[in-house]
Amino acid sequence: MELVTDQENLQRQENLNHQESLQQFTEKLQVRLLSLPQNIPVQVQCVVRRGNLMVLNQHAPDEKPDPRLVFRELQRAIQTWIPDFTEAIFNSSPVSPTSQAKLYLRILGQKHPYAYHYFNLCLPNLAESATQELTESLPNSIKQIEETLDRREEANQLPITGSELVLRPTDPDWESFSLVEQSSFEEKTIPQVQEASGRSQWLPWILAGVGVSVVSFAGGMFLMSRPCMIKQCEPLEKAEMLSQQAAQTLQKAKSEQDLRQAQQQLTEVNLLLKGIPAWSRRHGEAQALLQADQSQLTWVERVLAAESQAESAMQKAQKLPQSAADWQQVQSLWRSAIAQLTPIPQVTPLYPYVQQRLAVYQDNLKTTDQYIVAEQQAQKKLAVAKSTANIASARQGLAQSPENWQRVQVTWQVAVNALRQIPNTTTSFAEAQQLLTEYESKLGIARDRVNQEKLSKYALNQATTLAKKAIALQQQNQWTQAAATWRSALNQLNQISAGTLYYDQAQPLLTTYSTALEQAETQLQQAVAQQKLRADLDRICAGTPKTCIYVMTPDLIRVQFTPTYEKTLQQAYTAGQAGNYSLLGGTVNHVDSLQTALQTLSNNAGIPLEVYSSNGMDLLGSFNPGG
Template identity: 25%
Template structure:
């Protein structure tokens, strides 16, 4: 690519001098100089300075734009044609003096009315233009042979100038300007018929003859043109061949196309904006459009084709970048306001992939290669981010569906639970469902719904956990009651009535602690029906055992020094007491006659030990609520005490 060079156009010297003064005064950047040039209808400002590059090139370019807008109204532009355009494209380049290529560029549009507004503010009235401007004699073409004089014409208004030649059309007259650059208005051409009549006065006839001779020459010219036209019509193919671009004479299209190409290449250097890309694309397309019509029979065809191939190759890469940016913008727009369903993220993912594919085609020889690589890194990062989004959405959706299924299973468990294990399993499934919903990250489509489900499931988990706790307590008390009853029965078998009573009491207490609204509540009631009588029986047996133990101890003490021991034995229906002869015989002799109810008493002739023995027998009988029969050592019956009668009997 041809590097930019300073302009040698002397018409820009006032603007360049104004810029030099401005830069020296403002010290915008050390050693900064500026040259102006014009290419393909664009104004180029090349700002150069020594290394290093500016820290903030964008800000410096904007300052130069502001300076341009400030200076142009005061110094103007070189050619009048610039004032006729509606808008002027201006490009500012920043370049190091030791480097061929610029390192930054800025494009803006300048409107001529900006200068008008700067000179004539909107609050001031525009200067009046006199439509009756006189035409100087030097501006008229007068045939000297006709003897005409400038003073013969006198001064007349612009409207009369438009009416002198009736062959001039309204459009031509409207486009014609005088030497001062002022256009003839359409109003000046709208003349009455009398305006075309020749004015009276001397000299008019001579001028008429001069114009007549001029008319004859024009007729001869028109005849020549007509003959040439007939020849061309007769040989249409030859005329078409000659009318194609770059067939006859030089080929300015090559140079103009090259200028457009160089402008496009310079625009793509550095970090171009979207507008810069569009501008470069338009410049390249203009260069291509200028060379495409050059026919094969042109001597410039090979050169044009060579340039055209280079231009088309560059615009292919540029089109790829522009298309990639369009795809990236579409992807970015679709990504706005997340969350989105997986299908949308997949579409965005595909758009980023397509943009990456476009950028990957840009050749290393393209001036936009560095820019494409920068965008390629950005797009790949976005592509990866969207890929993670897709994975997150898919995982969130999978976790959500699994959690919902687990929740439904937990609900069924609760409805059919008939054991502690069933309630425990239901609580575990509710917890598993909550854990699955908790894995769903914020920013996914199902996040809000998952949070609502978590609240519902937490309530169900609390209910299942509470019921599971009750059932666990009921089951524990049930098992404790059963275990205590087994221990009580074992103690009874060993005659350990104290331990038996303790275990039966534990069994009854545990059975009573089974919650009423649990599954084992009914079985707990059955246990109570069994364990309470068993406790009462054990308590009776304990009392009997205590009484017999007391009686046995006392008898042992009484019979300690007797020839035969005294014994106590428990039978099925009574307690048998066997006394030694020294106690049995005195009791038999001391028995009184029976009373009406069949009972009898002992006389007061008994000694104190015998009397004490009788009292202990009576106490033991009442304690165990059983009869106590007294026998002698030979097995002979002495007497029987019945607690229900409250006395002794002889049978």
Template identity: 35%
Template sequence: MKTALIQEKPGKLNNQNTSTHPEESLDSSVEIQDKREDLETVNPFSDWDDNPFDPDDLEDLGEVYPQEKSAKTKQKPLEEHLDEQPEVEVEKPKKNYLFTPQVALSLLAIFGSVYVITRPCVIGECQVIDIAKEQAQKSQETIQNVTTSQAPGIAKEELDSAIKQLKRIPFWSPYHRQSRALLSVYNQESKELEFVVKALWIAGLASEEAQNPPYEVEEWDKIKTRWEEAIAQLQQVPPENIIYPFAQARLEQYRANLTEVRGRLALERQAGRTLADAKKAAQVAQARQGVARGVESWQLVYDTWQNATNTLASVAPGTTAYQEAQLLLARYQPQLEDARDRKTIEQVGLDAYNRAVSNADQAKIFAERGAWSDAVKYWSQAVTFGKRVPMSSSYHVEMQPLMTSYTESWKQAEAENKVATRVNTARQDLKTACTGSPTICSYSVSRDLITIRLAPNYVEKIEETALTGDRSGNPEKRNEAEKHVQTLKIALESISDNAQIPLEVYKPNGEKIGVHIPNS
């Protein structure tokens, strides 16, 4: 604690006052004292140590007269006595006139007079008052010289001893008025010392009860109440009492202790509320975790567990809630880590899922345009990202039917791309084959057919060359023409075989002159 609690040893209160309510015991003692003073004015024997009207005293008086006592003794029956001694004549007992009511009253009056004149301070000087004053002075010296917490108790015992001495003085003593005056002062001082003694006793209990914190709110509240009671006792000590400086010093210390205890009480209450908030957050996290699907829901689960653990970590040390908070923190931390891992998995799954869908959308666009090469590229990426969706992710289930579709689309795109590649290659090759001076042919290529139409100028030139050779008798010219046509034929068949597309060749007039089916 910030302020060391004042440790007072609890014990029995002086005058054997064990009441737990100081005000009730003090009020009852004052009331009893007032009743005693009233009775003294009525019964002069009320203050005597030995009451002459006590029946036991009357029995003691009988000891002086043995014949009276013997008269009370049980006697044998007359008939038995006559049987034992028949020869003796039994005489009737004579009446005893020594002890009569008048004699008893006279003796009581004598003894009462002796008692009255032998009471303290009836005749001569009154040493009892001097002794009482010495005890009262000693009580004040104790307060001034003894610095421990035992000083008020010792001083009260000494003052109570003085009060006891003064009470011995009877009302018929000439010193009675003086003793009453002193009694009034000493009783008030004793009552004020009683406040301090009870405060020390209550403070001792509070100190002992606060020795081994932490405590529950109820226990701290009980300790707080004790310090408040101790302070309330000290506040009743008036400034004119010699014990006042002592009481003020303790009052300052007790107030500091009360402030400390109130702080601990507030801390304990706050720790309890914080612990309760953490438990509620954990319950919410568990409920959300049971139905979590997707990155957003797992993010919310993670945030809730994070809130629960952060709240537990804020529980103040030195409180009863702190130990429980540490145990719960050890239990909640794995839940937080699991939620974080699931959140990460879900995030990875979501990213892969989104990228797979995005690439698939791009592939569809390129496929519609016939850009099969790009379509194959994006379908391939869509399948690759789809495979990256973790199996433990909630997106894995959603990804599976899409993966089937994406894979089929990818295969189709690859097939289409191969066809398109062959077609494009065929076009490039036909362009080369048909280019010449004059132009050899024109062409059209589809995925199902390659159509070649020989150019009129090329046909005329071939025919003219062949005819020229025939006319001139030069076979080389015909061979040259035939060789050129054969070369074109081989090139066109090769293009058809590579493209795996059937080939048809037409004359300029539209007459089909050749067909080629590619080798499978």
């Protein structure tokens, strides 16, 4: 009874070891697919049946992995790793040179796979390798002892039900297998040790016991001195702890310093895992973790490289202004940094940090692009301003008419506007400011000349209009208004600036209008004098009775006594003859006063004066100026 109990315990332990080895192998395949650049999103499950390794790969309905890529990568991985897992995986299953790996690809939730692939495993003969263990040298014997112990640890597959791994109807091997073994596949997890077999179940233990007895002391010392040769593996445990810490650091990373810390942790993980020897029982587990962490380390190094390029870009961008070529170097750095981060998959702990940095990089790239465009546009505007200024200078040298000068002004304005649009963050700004001072001065000259031409044209038009008005007034003998109008016309001509188109036209008119003004003023003086003369004559001829009437010409003043006045004179002379000397004396005094007034008037007017009787025929007297 004691022997049966030990055998059951050994069988149970071997089953557990088989499950652990198969799980490690499955995890390695899973990690292999996820660590590829394509990041193949499939779930891997493995089971051993009739000496064949069956691998089921399932994916979500919305994922579309390439079956050829999946099967190619799995075949490479299996052919590479299967020698290290052959004994642990196939120890409880019949093995032959025709043993195969059967790979299936199925949509999660579906009953049947939609693609499959088979290939031969070419496994070694386990029985023959067991019989040769005692013929090896001492170190090799120690390794063969451990391998022999591992081969004896039988274990069943992971609990996968028949409904989860079903071949397409076109696969007769799997159909046969599923019909014969479906009940055990769904219900049995740890099959019992078979009593009947092709060879004794105790023979390997006897051989192993002999081997141990031969090398007990030296082998024991060697095993105790090697890492991970017993169940506990401190390097692997420490590596797993550091790997978890690195993942947490990456998930919470906020700065480059956090990435450096994770990089250091992952590097230490690599060193620990690489120190676990190939013949260790934990070597497969270590290799799976190593491959996963190496993938993480690769992504971390990509991010650090991107951060380095970003830092270089930031430093180069600090200098303002700089040329388009310099900005293009900054642009290249940002693009390279973005290219480093873009392939990093979402499944990595780095992904949140990467997305945050990508947003920053893309914003900075956009700003850099804007600087490049601004620099290029500034150079174009500067070139346009210079070219336009050359055109303006040429036009200015030929300008004659107001229209020409208007075109010169507009051209200078275009050049100035182009310079004013150049931002101060560009290399063209300094030169633009120097040219702006020069161009604005020339624009001012052109603007003043345009204004002068406009004013001169207006003044000439006003002068000619006023001259026409003055002539009309002269024709109406309105000499006061005519003289004033001629003065206004001359004032308009004097406002025409020298050098303008209308200046030469105004010079002859100045002489003409000046002469007309003098004539008008002379006529005005004469009119004023005649007006005063008439007033004086009206005063002299006034009275009761009215003394005289007159007619004025430029050469003669003709005064004629009124009949009433002549009658009064005759009456006075008659009275005087009659002895009325008082009336006669008064009349004589009046005649003397009239004579004196007429003489003075003739002298003042400078015009001869003649006095006639009331019939206008008899000349009574005449007066000459100064006579």
